[in-house]
Amino acid sequence: xxxxxxxxxxxxxxxxxxxxxxxxxxxxxxxxxxxxxxxxxxxxxxxxxxxxxxxxxxxxxxxxxxxxxxxxxxxxxxxxxxxxxxxxxxxxxxxxxxxxxxxxxxxxxxxxxxxxxxxxxxxxxxxxxxxxxxxxxxxxxxxxxxxxxxxxxxxxxxxxxxxxxxxxxxxxxxxxxxxxxxxxxxxxxxxxxxxxxxxxxxxxxxxxxxxxxxxxxxxxxxxxxxxxxxxxxxxxxxxxxxxxxxxxxxxxxxxxxxxxxxxxxxxxxxxxxxxxxxxxxxx
Numbered sequence: 001x002x003x004x005x006x007x008x009x010x011x012x013x014x015x016x017x018x019x020x021x022x023x024x025x026x027x028x029x030x031x032x033x034x035x036x037x038x039x040x041x042x043x044x045x046x047x048x049x050x051x052x053x054x055x056x057x058x059x060x061x062x063x064x065x066x067x068x069x070x071x072x073x074x075x076x077x078x079x080x081x082x083x084x085x086x087x088x089x090x091x092x093x094x095x096x097x098x099x100x101x102x103x104x105x106x107x108x109x110x111x112x113x114x115x116x117x118x119x120x121x122x123x124x125x126x127x128x129x130x131x132x133x134x135x136x137x138x139x140x141x142x143x144x145x146x147x148x149x150x151x152x153x154x155x156x157x158x159x160x161x162x163x164x165x166x167x168x169x170x171x172x173x174x175x176x177x178x179x180x181x182x183x184x185x186x187x188x189x190x191x192x193x194x195x196x197x198x199x200x201x202x203x204x205x206x207x208x209x210x211x212x213x214x215x216x217x218x219x220x221x222x223x224x225x226x227x228x229x230x231x232x233x234x235x236x237x238x239x240x241x242x243x244x245x246x247x248x249x250x251x252x253x254x255x256x257x258x259x260x261x262x263x264x265x266x267x268x269x270x271x272x273x274x275x276x277x278x279x280x281x282x283x
Contacts, residue, residue, distance in 0.1 A: 014138045014146075018127050021063065025056060025113055026131040029098060033132070039105050042080050047171040048101045053077050056113065057097035064093055076225045085224065085280045087251065089120045094228035099128075100201030109133075114203040116228025123251075126229025128203050137207045139233035145210055154239040154260035155212045160267055161192035163215035166205040168198055170221025170275065177275055184218075184272040191271060206230035209258055210237040216259035218244065218268055220275035224251045234258050240265045244274060252280040 032052040040049050057077045064071065072088065075095040079085045087094075094116040098104055104111045109132035116126045125140040137152070139145035145152040157163055165188055169181060185196050197214070199205050202222045208214045210233045228251065231241045240262045242248065244255045246269040254277040259265035 014125060014127070014140050014143070018129075018138060019136055022113070022127065022129045022136060023134075025059065026129055026134065028052070028056060028059075029104070029111060029113070029131045033104060033107055033109065033111070037105055042171075044171045044173060046102065046169075046173055048105055049077060049080065050098070050101060050105065052104070053098045053101060057095060060095055060097060060113075060115065061093075068093075074224060076223065079223075079225075079280070085252070087118060087121055087224070087281070092118045094118065094225050096203065096223075096225035099203040099226060103200040108200060110199050110201045110204055112201055112203045112207075114225065114229045116225075116230075116232065118228065123228055123232045126232035128207055128229050128233065130204055130207070135207075137210065137229075137233050139210075139229075139236035141232060141236070143236070145233045145236035147207070147211060152210045152233065152237040153212055154210060154234065154237045155215045156238075156260055157215045158261050158263040160188070160264065162194065163264060164194050164213075165196045165268070166199065166208065166214045166217040167196060168200070168202050168205065168219045168222065170219065170277070172221060172275070172277070180273050180275045184275075187271045187273075188268070191267075202226040203230050206234060206258060209260065210234045210239060212237075212260070216257065216264050216268055218257045218272060220244065220255045221277045222256065223254060224280050227251060227256055230258075242266075242269065244269055244272065246270070254278070254280060 037050045057075050072090045072092040096114040100111040111131050113129045117124050128137040209217050241258045257265045
């Protein structure tokens with residue numbers, strides 16, 4: 001996998017370059033899905049981590065460090081263990097080793113590995129691998145987005161009354177947060193959205209958006225490692241990724257709206273109420 005943010009026109013497409021090392025990692029996760037797991041909690045009883053999260057994260061970082069020793073890393077479990085989560089101008093890999101850990105713990109097969117890459121704080125490419133279905137989603141700035149070798153294209157729906165919306169619950173489950181979360185769903189349903197779905201993996205929900213299978217996504221409480229790779233993929237599929245205020249995306253803000261059209265994204269920004277989470281770079 002190439003680093004440094006340069007385009008390499010004579011190299012094979014990104015999905016072909018990634019698949020040889022993504023497949024073994026996927027096999028590790030698929031095998032672990034069927035086995036008993038040692039499960040711990042992080043920020044809440046719903047924020048889970050397993051030994052597989054740590055093992056896969058360490059494996060990915062070791063492989064990348066060997067090839068790119070000067071690069072920086074932001075990774076979910078390293079951050080949970082106390083590493084600083086700060087995006088600099090340096091080439092930086094942003095890694096979620098097992099997205100959908102609650103799914104993974106319960107053997108629910110919507111589980112993915114997500115790796116984004118940024119240079120000068122600009123997202124350059126992203127890779128998301130749906131482990132159980134062997135679907136490799138890739139996007140590189142200026143070069144399009146793909147699922148395996150099929151080019152992705154977002155929905156161009158602008159009317160909320162014809163839209164399928166995706167979201168995730170987030171780790172906070174106190175009464176006030178739950179009231180806001182359910183209130184946001186109620187607002188969208190009152191606006192006559194076809195439906196609201198929660199699948200347990202933010203990265204794969206965003207990939208569904210990139211493929212045109214859903215029209216919009218919003219969430220409070222996701223992290224930069226959930227969002228980095230998917231942002232490139234969605235933008236390269238023709239979609240919009242913004243802050244929940246309607247302004248530009250802030251990767252460290254723990255909030256996002258993504259949609260096939262800017263009109264849809266802005267409508268959702270006007271409808272939903274903010275659920276406050278601490279920024280990733282405040283840890």
